[in-house]
Amino acid sequence: MGALIAVGAGIAALTGIGAxxxxxxxxxxxxxxxxxxxxxxxxxxxxxxxxCALAEATAIYGFxxxxxxxxxxx
Amino acid sequence: xxxxxxxxxxxxxxxxxxxxxxxxxxxxxxxxVAVTWGIMAVIVLFCIIFVRGFKLMPGRMQTAIxxxxxxxxxxxxxxxxxxxxxxxxxxxxxxxYIGCANIVGLFGLIPPTKDLNVTAGLAIMSIVLVEAAGIxxxxxxxxxxSFKKPMAVMVPFxxxxxxxxxxxxxxxxxxxxxxxxxxxELIKAVVPAIVPLPFSFYFDIFDGLLQAYVFxxxxxxxxxxxxxxx
Amino acid sequence: MLNLxxxxxxxxxxxxxxxxxxxxxxxxxxxxxxDKRAGEIKKTLDDAETKKNEAAELKAQYAEExxxxxxxxxxxxxxxxxxxxxxxxKIIDKAKKDADNLIKTAEKQIELDRQQTxxxxxxxxxxxxxxxxxxxxxxxxxxxxxxxxxxxxxxESDD
Numbered sequence: 001m002g003a004l005i006a007v008g009a010g011i012a013a014l015t016g017i018g019a020x021x022x023x024x025x026x027x028x029x030x031x032x033x034x035x036x037x038x039x040x041x042x043x044x045x046x047x048x049x050x051x052c053a054l055a056e057a058t059a060i061y062g063f064x065x066x067x068x069x070x071x072x073x074x
Numbered sequence: 075x076x077x078x079x080x081x082x083x084x085x086x087x088x089x090x091x092x093x094x095x096x097x098x099x100x101x102x103x104x105x106x107v108a109v110t111w112g113i114m115a116v117i118v119l120f121c122i123i124f125v126r127g128f129k130l131m132p133g134r135m136q137t138a139i140x141x142x143x144x145x146x147x148x149x150x151x152x153x154x155x156x157x158x159x160x161x162x163x164x165x166x167x168x169x170x171y172i173g174c175a176n177i178v179g180l181f182g183l184i185p186p187t188k189d190l191n192v193t194a195g196l197a198i199m200s201i202v203l204v205e206a207a208g209i210x211x212x213x214x215x216x217x218x219x220s221f222k223k224p225m226a227v228m229v230p231f232x233x234x235x236x237x238x239x240x241x242x243x244x245x246x247x248x249x250x251x252x253x254x255x256x257x258x259e260l261i262k263a264v265v266p267a268i269v270p271l272p273f274s275f276y277f278d279i280f281d282g283l284l285q286a287y288v289f290x291x292x293x294x295x296x297x298x299x300x301x302x303x304x
Numbered sequence: 305m306l307n308l309x310x311x312x313x314x315x316x317x318x319x320x321x322x323x324x325x326x327x328x329x330x331x332x333x334x335x336x337x338x339d340k341r342a343g344e345i346k347k348t349l350d351d352a353e354t355k356k357n358e359a360a361e362l363k364a365q366y367a368e369e370x371x372x373x374x375x376x377x378x379x380x381x382x383x384x385x386x387x388x389x390x391x392x393x394k395i396i397d398k399a400k401k402d403a404d405n406l407i408k409t410a411e412k413q414i415e416l417d418r419q420q421t422x423x424x425x426x427x428x429x430x431x432x433x434x435x436x437x438x439x440x441x442x443x444x445x446x447x448x449x450x451x452x453x454x455x456x457x458x459x460e461s462d463d
Contacts, residue, residue, distance in 0.1 A: 050291060114322045118329055121330040163326065194312055194315075196315065
């Protein structure tokens with residue numbers, strides 16, 4: 001049972017993959033955009049931060065669910 | 075390993091009671107509320123002390139405060155436009171509160187944002203504000219009609235969004251603080267000295283302020299979306 | 305801390321109270337002072353603008369006045385020159401006239417003098433002739449030499 005719970009929590013924590021890829025892509029695009037248009041840096045930074053926050057949210061959900069699995073089922 | 079888990083479980087799962095107000099047979103005050111009161115007292119005292127003596131020719135402190143408030147106004151006006159000016163004080167309050175609440179961990183207190191009740195309360199107030207802004211801007215009929223945009227099939231999803239938006243806000247803030255807390259506890263369990271310090275700076279200052287920023291940024295984005303007449 | 309319960313109400317109350325307090329103690333006074341400063345700056349700028357306009361107006365006025373003064377000076381100079389010319393011509397005319405008069409008077413005087421001299425000479429000649437005749441009658445010697453010696457005598461005594 002404990003092993004299964006651990007596996008479940010690990011699977012929930014896999015959401016971090018998506019968030020990592022998403023934030024990576026967003027940041028690379030933002031770097032390109034800033035290189036192309038340095039004068040739009042502020043706007044790009046704001047949008048990047050928003051996108052990162054939204055992408056990061058999925059990782060956070062996974063983390064919270066993993067914690068809950070461990071705490072409530074363990 | 076088992077005792078760390080048990081300890082953490084105990085820390086997370088029980089509502090810590092800071093003290094009990096001895097009226098009506100004793101009202102228990104959770105520690106998050108007590109810390110919130112402390113933060114409120116500090117912020118308000120700070121404001122009273124420094125804002126009261128404001129002059130037309132600013133000193134250093136006044137310039138800093140003015141720059142901060144001016145930045146808040148510029149930032150939110152950029153998102154909300156001129157007609158959203160009346161929501162700025164609330165958003166600024168939330169920004170200051172969450173920022174202080176996340177930083178408070180540096181002083182050895184438990185951040186109030188680690189209490190799900192606080193983040194959930196903030197998120198619920200945010201969604202109430204968003205919908206209120208929508209109603210105020212479009213009228214009740216226009217607000218109801220905005221649910222079937224861009225087409226009628228979207229109605230259940232739009233209604234679902236009312237729940238999802240604050241849930242996402244609440245969980246993002248709570249998850250970040252909780253994640254920071256768990257990681258910090260694990261690091262402290264492994265290396266109790268020096269090593270946790272930079273991590274503490276990252277999680278408490280950088281991440282804390284970033285989450286405060288993101289929280290109010292998303293709230294103002296939702297408000298501007300709700301006010302948008304299309 | 306993971307469970308939601310009634311203490312969520314505390315959050316509402318706290319945030320609303322904090323919002324009201326911050327609105328009273330932070331946002332309103334700061335925005336008031338910012339607006340006041342903006343108003344002050346705008347007023348100063350407006351003031352400067354009006355001052356600038358006034359100065360430009362004054363400058364234009366002065367330039368105009370300077371121009372008018374210049375033309376007036378020109379007119380005065382011209383008038384003076386004209387006056388001087390007229391005066392000069394008058395003076396020259398008068399001088400010419402005076403000179404003419406003087407010459408005329410002088411000529412008249414010379415004429416008169418000459419006539420006077422002629423008259424005197426005539427009378428003297430007559431006189432000399434008379435005296436010569438008298439001498440000749442006295443000497444009865446009407447030689448060449450006696451006449452010339454007589455003439456010499458007369459000339460010496462007459463001079």
